[in-house]
Amino acid sequence: MLKVAVIGAGNIGKIHARCYADNAQSQLVAVCDMARDKADALAQEFTAKSYSSVEELLENEELDAVSVATAGVENGSHHFEPVMKVLEAGVPVLCEKPISNDINEARQMVAKAKEKNVLLGINLNHRFTPAAARLKQLQQDGALGEVLFINMALWFLNPNDPPPWHHIRALHPHSIDVMRFFGGDIKRVQCFMHKAPGKTSSWSTLSLNVQFASGAVGHLTGSQDMSWNHAIERCEVGGSKGRAIIENVFQRLEFMPRDSPEKTVLENGIMSGMSHFDDTFKIRIGKFIEQVAAGEPLAASGEDGLAAQEVIEAAIRSHQNGTVEDVIEN
Ligand SMILES: NC(=O)c1ccc[n+]([C@@H]2O[C@H](COP(=O)([O-])OP(=O)(O)OC[C@H]3O[C@@H](n4cnc5c(N)ncnc54)[C@H](O)[C@@H]3O)[C@@H](O)[C@H]2O)c1
Numbered sequence: 001m002l003k004v005a006v007i008g009a010g011n012i013g014k015i016h017a018r019c020y021a022d023n024a025q026s027q028l029v030a031v032c033d034m035a036r037d038k039a040d041a042l043a044q045e046f047t048a049k050s051y052s053s054v055e056e057l058l059e060n061e062e063l064d065a066v067s068v069a070t071a072g073v074e075n076g077s078h079h080f081e082p083v084m085k086v087l088e089a090g091v092p093v094l095c096e097k098p099i100s101n102d103i104n105e106a107r108q109m110v111a112k113a114k115e116k117n118v119l120l121g122i123n124l125n126h127r128f129t130p131a132a133a134r135l136k137q138l139q140q141d142g143a144l145g146e147v148l149f150i151n152m153a154l155w156f157l158n159p160n161d162p163p164p165w166h167h168i169r170a171l172h173p174h175s176i177d178v179m180r181f182f183g184g185d186i187k188r189v190q191c192f193m194h195k196a197p198g199k200t201s202s203w204s205t206l207s208l209n210v211q212f213a214s215g216a217v218g219h220l221t222g223s224q225d226m227s228w229n230h231a232i233e234r235c236e237v238g239g240s241k242g243r244a245i246i247e248n249v250f251q252r253l254e255f256m257p258r259d260s261p262e263k264t265v266l267e268n269g270i271m272s273g274m275s276h277f278d279d280t281f282k283i284r285i286g287k288f289i290e291q292v293a294a295g296e297p298l299a300a301s302g303e304d305g306l307a308a309q310e311v312i313e314a315a316i317r318s319h320q321n322g323t324v325e326d327v328i329e330n
Helices: 011-022 036-045 054-060 080-088 103-116 130-140 166-183 279-294 302-321
Strands: 002-007 026-032 049-051 065-068 093-095 120-122 147-155 186-194 205-212 217-223 233-239 242-247 252-257 264-267
Touching: 002 011, 002 054, 002 279, 011 026, 011 036, 011 065, 011 279, 026 036, 026 054, 036 049, 049 054, 054 080, 065 080, 065 279, 080 093, 080 103, 103 120, 103 302, 120 302, 130 166, 130 233, 130 242, 130 252, 130 264, 147 166, 166 186, 166 205, 166 217, 166 233, 166 302, 186 302, 205 302
Parallel strands: 002 026, 002 065, 026 049, 065 093, 093 120, 147 217
Antiparallel strands: 147 233, 186 205, 205 217, 233 242, 242 252, 252 264
16 A cells, blocks of 8 residues: 655645545555645545645655645646655655646756656646557557557637746647657657737647657647637547547547448447546556556656657747757657
C-alpha cells in the first residue's frame, strides 16, 4: 500500500485525492495547500493529515508518492517549487499539466528527476482511455502500418480573455501529447494563431502544422472559442495499412483497414466503459500507482511533459516570427 499526499487542494487536487483514496494500492495520508482552510477541508473528507507548507509535509510524513495539483499563471507557474522539493526528498511525483508554463523551469524539473533518479510523471490523462489503449494495441500489432498523418482537434469555450499564451500553454499539452503518443517525437512546427471577436489578449484559436521525426505530418486545430455542447476532442491517425479515429477522448474508436471495406467501431460501454471525462484521472493515477509500486519507468513521464512544452514554445516562436521552427530536443 503506497502512502500518498496531494499538494494543491483545488478542484483538480480533489479529484486526485478521491482517486488515491479509492485505489486499493494507495492510501491518501496527507493533503497540503498553502490555503490552510482548503487543506483542512479536503484532509477531513478523507481522514488524512493537513499541512499548509510542503516543507512541513515532507518533514512529518513518510511518503511513497505525491501529486502536485497546484496551478498559477497559465495553470502551471506554481508547479516548479513543490515538485523540486518533493524530488529533492527522493519521492516520486505526479505533476499536473503543463509541467510548467516556463520552459526553463520545465527543463530543470526533468533534470532534477534524472539527477536524483526519482520518477516524475505528468498528468497527461487524455491518452489514458480504453479507446487510446486499443488504438495503441492496433498500432503495435501492425494493423495501422506506418503512421503517415495525424489530424487532431481540441476545442471548448473559455469565456475569459486570459494572457496571450494561456490557450496553447495550458490546454495543448494534452493534444500534443496524444499526437506524440501515436506519432512519436515532433521535429518541426508552423503555427498561426487568431484572437476571436471580443478577445484582446488571448490567442484563443490556433492552427498548428507539425512534422514528426519519422517524416509523418500532423495538424492540430485548437480553440477556446467554441462550445461545451459539441465535440471537444478528436484524433485521426492515418497509416499505411489503415486509418483510425478516436472521438471525444473515450466515446468511440473507429478503425478502417485500407484493404477492406469493413469498419470496426468500438463504442464506450454505458455499463462497463468510462462514465465521465474524470475517469481519465482514475485510469492515469491508477497507472501511476502501479508503475511507482513496480519501480518501472512512467507512462506520460516528465520527459513527455517537457517534449510537449518544447513543441508549444516552438509554435509560439513560429507564430511570432512567421517561420517554420525546429523543436528543441532534450
Ligand atoms: N489533467 C486535466 O485534465 C486537468 C484539467 C483541468 C486542470 N488541470 C490542471 O490542474 C491544476 C490545478 O488546477 P485547479 O483548477 O485545481 O487549480 P486551483 O487554483 O483551484 O488550485 C490550486 C491550489 O494549489 C494551491 N497552491 C499553490 N501553490 C501551492 C504551494 N506551493 N503549496 C501548497 N499549495 C499550493 C492553491 O492555494 C490552490 O488551492 C492546473 O495545473 C491545471 O492545469 C488539469
